[in-house]
Amino acid sequence: MDEARAREVLAAVRAVPGPAARQARLLALGENAVFAAGDLVVKVGRDAELLDRARRELDIAGWLARAGVPAVRAAAPEALLVEGHPVTVWHRLPDAVRPAEPRDLAELLRLVHALPSPSFPLPPRELLGGVERWLRLAGDAIDPADAAYLRERRDGFAAAAAALTPHLPPGPIHGDALPRNVHIGPDGPVLVDLETFSADLREHDLVVLALSRDRYGLPAEAYDAFTSVYGWDVREWAGCSVLRGARETASCAWVAQHAPSNPKALAEFERRVASLRDGDETVRWYPF
Numbered sequence: 687m688d689e690a691r692a693r694e695v696l697a698a699v700r701a702v703p704g705p706a707a708r709q710a711r712l713l714a715l716g717e718n719a720v721f722a723a724g725d726l727v728v729k730v731g732r733d734a735e736l737l738d739r740a741r742r743e744l745d746i747a748g749w750l751a752r753a754g755v756p757a758v759r760a761a762a763p764e765a766l767l768v769e770g771h772p773v774t775v776w777h778r779l780p781d782a783v784r785p786a787e788p789r790d791l792a793e794l795l796r797l798v799h800a801l802p803s804p805s806f807p808l809p810p811r812e813l814l815g816g817v818e819r820w821l822r823l824a825g826d827a828i829d830p831a832d833a834a835y836l837r838e839r840r841d842g843f844a845a846a847a848a849a850l851t852p853h854l855p856p857g858p859i860h861g862d863a864l865p866r867n868v869h870i871g872p873d874g875p876v877l878v879d880l881e882t883f884s885a886d887l888r889e890h891d892l893v894v895l896a897l898s899r900d901r902y903g904l905p906a907e908a909y910d911a912f913t914s915v916y917g918w919d920v921r922e923w924a925g926c927s928v929l930r931g932a933r934e935t936a937s938c939a940w941v942a943q944h945a946p947s948n949p950k951a952l953a954e955f956e957r958r959v960a961s962l963r964d965g966d967e968t969v970r971w972y973p974f
Contacts, residue, residue, distance in 0.1 A: 687771070692719030692730045695771045701762050702728055702775065722778060726761055731772035739881055740765035740772040742806070746880045747776075749804045755797045757877040758869075779869050779876060786868035788895055788904070788912035790875040794860075794868060796916055798877070799888050801858050808885035811861050813847075813932050814840045817939040824942035827952060832959045836939055839962070843932040850925040853918075854888040863891035864898070892920035893929040901934070901971040934962060941974050950974075 689712055696719075697707050706724035714720040719730040731740055744765055750757040762775040817840045821833045860867065861882030869876045884890075895912050896919075898904040913919040920926050938958045944951035954974050961969035 687719065687730070687732045689715060689719065692721070692771075695730045695768050695773065696721055696723070696728055698768050699728060699766065699773055699775070701766075702726060725778050727758075727776040727778045729774045729776070730768075734767060734770050734772065737765060737767055737772040740774050742808075742883075743880045744774060745804070745806050746808075746883045749806075750798075750877070750880070753797075753801055755801070755877065756794065756873070756875060757880065779878075780871045782870050783872055784870050786865040786870050786875060788865055788908045789915045790868050790870060791863060791865050791895070792912045792915035794875055794877045795863060795891055798858060798860055799854065799891070803857060803885060808858060808883055811859060811882075811884035811886040811890050813890070813929075813936050814844050817936060820939040820943040824939075824945050824955075827945040828942050828955060832956075833942075835959065835963065836935055836942075839931070839935045840939075843928060843935055846928045847925075847932055850887065850928060852887045852889055852925070853920075853923045856887050857885060859884050859886055859888055859891045861886075861890065863894045887929070889920050889923060889925065889929055892916070892918075893926060893933060896921055896926065897930055897933055900930075900967055901969075902973060903970060934958075937971070938962065944974065 692715070693710070696702065696710060699707065702723050706726065710721040710723040710728070712719065713722055713727070717732050717736065721728045721730070729740070731737070744760050744763070747758060747760045751759060758779065759777045760774065761777045766773040817836060821828075821836060824833065860877065861884045862879065867877065867879045869878050895904065895909060899906065899909040938955060941951055941955045941958065945955055951974060954972055957969065958971055
């Protein structure tokens with residue numbers, strides 16, 4: 687789905703006034719096209735297979751609202767299927783007053799991690815579930831030996847993760863706990879992008895920032911602020927290296943899918959795989 691197709695779908699959404707649809711600004715284009723349309727935000731999914739996920743995201747938004755967790759709120763109660771694409775409509779947040787920081791994320795995670803499970807089922811966090819698809823999309827653009835190496839890592843870390851003894855009680859998690867998924871409005875931090883909510887080890891949400899510190903250049907003081915607000919450093923847990931290794935494996939495979947059309951993605955993929963093969967946890971990775 688490209689932007690032009692997403693705009694055609696947006697124009698057919700009855701909940702969005704015509705002038706707002708025509709003047710809508712594209713905010714993101716990935717599995718969803720996300721548009722700001724007047725005082726609404728509209729998410730147009732890539733294909734009908736994402737309809738169940740869109741419905742679950744609305745359920746999650748309602749559950750968080752009832753629990754008093756600051757998060758994006760739906761402007762329409764149901765996910766629509768418009769011309770074969772799932773569509774959800776949200777209230778647009780006020781403009782951000784500043785960039786989100788790790789400590790803001792920690793504040794929200796404390797609230798989420800204190801919640802009991804909702805009345806509807808949440809899936810497990812399938813961190814490694816996309817590896818095969820991403821490697822298949824990479825095709826001949828990557829070294830077959832690298833693909834085999836990542837498949838072997840996937841299988842090993844999947845088995846190791848299943849055997850972990852958590853430090854925290856398992857339950858609802860955000861699933862993609864990064865500052866980019868926090869919006870700082872005039873009333874404070876708000877959680878956004880609810881699609882990856884899962885029921886799994888709470889440690890999944892904490893390893894993300896630990897990896898950001900070690901691989902992506904997050905300053906140590908910012909990470910320390912995160913752990914101070916949250917109240918615990920996941921690096922103290924014996925299972926941290928397992929979840930970190932699983933996430934690194936998934937991150938490598940995710941970049942691989944872009945290698946056929948982007949030389950920079952191929953270079954980043956090769957950098958990441960080489961650092962894993964060498965066991966060098968100090969090699970800097972770059973967001974892609």
